[in-house]
Amino acid sequence: MSVLTPAAADVAAPEPSVARTTGRRSPRLVLTIALFLLPAVALVAVLMILPFLETIYRSFFVDNGFTRTWAGVDNYVTLFTSAGFGQTVLNTLMWVAGTLALPVVIGLLVAVGTHGLRWGNAARFSLVLPYALSGAATAVVWTFVLRDDGALNGGLAALGLADLQQGWLLHWPLNTVVMILASTWQGTGVAVILFLIGLQAIPPSTVEAARLDGASGVRLFWHITLPQLRPITVVVVGISVVNSLKTFDIVWLLTQGGPGTASETLALSMYRETFTLARYGAGAAVAVVLTLVVVAASWIYLRRQLRTS
Numbered sequence: 001m002s003v004l005t006p007a008a009a010d011v012a013a014p015e016p017s018v019a020r021t022t023g024r025r026s027p028r029l030v031l032t033i034a035l036f037l038l039p040a041v042a043l044v045a046v047l048m049i050l051p052f053l054e055t056i057y058r059s060f061f062v063d064n065g066f067t068r069t070w071a072g073v074d075n076y077v078t079l080f081t082s083a084g085f086g087q088t089v090l091n092t093l094m095w096v097a098g099t100l101a102l103p104v105v106i107g108l109l110v111a112v113g114t115h116g117l118r119w120g121n122a123a124r125f126s127l128v129l130p131y132a133l134s135g136a137a138t139a140v141v142w143t144f145v146l147r148d149d150g151a152l153n154g155g156l157a158a159l160g161l162a163d164l165q166q167g168w169l170l171h172w173p174l175n176t177v178v179m180i181l182a183s184t185w186q187g188t189g190v191a192v193i194l195f196l197i198g199l200q201a202i203p204p205s206t207v208e209a210a211r212l213d214g215a216s217g218v219r220l221f222w223h224i225t226l227p228q229l230r231p232i233t234v235v236v237v238g239i240s241v242v243n244s245l246k247t248f249d250i251v252w253l254l255t256q257g258g259p260g261t262a263s264e265t266l267a268l269s270m271y272r273e274t275f276t277l278a279r280y281g282a283g284a285a286v287a288v289v290l291t292l293v294v295v296a297a298s299w300i301y302l303r304r305q306l307r308t309s
Contacts, residue, residue, distance in 0.1 A: 052291065059284035068281075075285035084261045084269075091176055092245060092265045098180035099187070099244035104236055106184065107191025108229075112221060115199045124192055131189025135249030142182040143254060169255050172262035179263070183250055187243070191236050198232030199225070234305045238298060245294045266290045 059076070062069045079085060110127055114120035130138065145151045146168040153165045169175045202225065210224045248267040251257060257264035257272065264272070270290060274283030 055284045055287050055291075058281055059288050061281045063280040063284075064278050065280055071281060075282045076289075078282065079285050079289065084264065087262060088264045088266055088269050091263060092247075094173070094176055095180060095183075095244040095247050095265060096241060098177075099183070099240045100237065102180065102184040103187040103191050104233075104240055107188050107236070108195050108233075110188070111192050111195035111199060112225060115196065124196070127192055128189035130186045131193075133186060135186070136253060138182060138186045139250045139253035142179075142185075142250075146178055146182075146254070170259060172259070175255050175263050179250055179254055182254070183247070186250075187240070190239070194232055194236050195229065198229045201232075202228045234302070238301060241297055241301060242294055245290065245297065266293070 058068075060070065060072060062071045062074070107127075110124065114123045117123070133141070143150070148167055148170075150168075152168065156162060156164050166174065168178050206228070207220070207224060210220055215224060246267050247265050248271060251263060251265055251268055252271065255263045257268045261269075261272075266286060267290060270283050270286040272283075273279045273286055
């Protein structure tokens with residue numbers, strides 16, 4: 001008979017808690033976890049999944065709110081073959097590109113440039129403050145700036161630059177560009193906040209070691225700071241893409257998609273079809289297409305980022 005020393009006995013007989021964590025979860029534990037998750041899952045199902053399924057169902061009907069007639073895929077065919085669909089998709093893509101090129105880049109540069117500065121908080125506050133405004137309030141501010149007799153044209157006239165005065169909201173693509181700039185004014189704040197959180201999570205020892213090795217300025221930012229900000233950059237870009245695809249309020253309040261439908265986005269087309277023209281089936285079809293685009297763009301982006309991380 002072999003005799004185990006106390007140390008050997010500790011190795012041979014793992015503690016019960018360790019044994020439990022390395023084994024399979026008991027049915028009782030699984031049931032407990034499921035009961036805790038059930039309210040959240042039920043809430044998501046009631047508020048999101050079921051309405052989306054109802055929207056898909058309705059998209060196969062000609063529905064004016066009073067009568068409903070089966071139409072099959074006619075609503076989708078009409079949407080994809082309509083004269084303004086290409087313009088709507090182009091506007092949506094412009095919003096995506098503008099949202100990525102401006103708020104994300106500006107937010108990153110502001111966060112990095114003011115991080116650690118004595119007056120950095122005051123500089124950041126001026127950019128973060130507009131984020132507290134709603135889209136409707138932002139549109140009111142920029143209507144005052146961009147209308148024909150607004151602050152921008154008045155300022156140009158006062159500076160002797162009357163030749164540069166424009167009907168900023170009357171012509172495409174100028175109206176879409178200035179609306180993207182207005183959205184940037186509001187949306188840069190959240191990017192600054194998130195990037196600041198990422199900067200505060202970078203270990204100071206990493207930065208100090210890089211400086212001791214001679215890295216500084218752009219080199220320090222590109223090789224040390226930016227790679228450390230990758231996780232938060234994924235979040236910021238993901239939020240920006242989804243928000244740009246769903247852009248509605250500022251476009252509706254500034255141009256209502258005009259002139260005609262020249263500045264419409266997919267979200268605005270969904271609203272117009274549903275609530276202005278009372279074509280609920282056609283509006284549901286646009287909503288389904290928009291949802292699929294948002295989900296597909298988010299899934300492709302996140303899958304690619306998680307695979308390369």
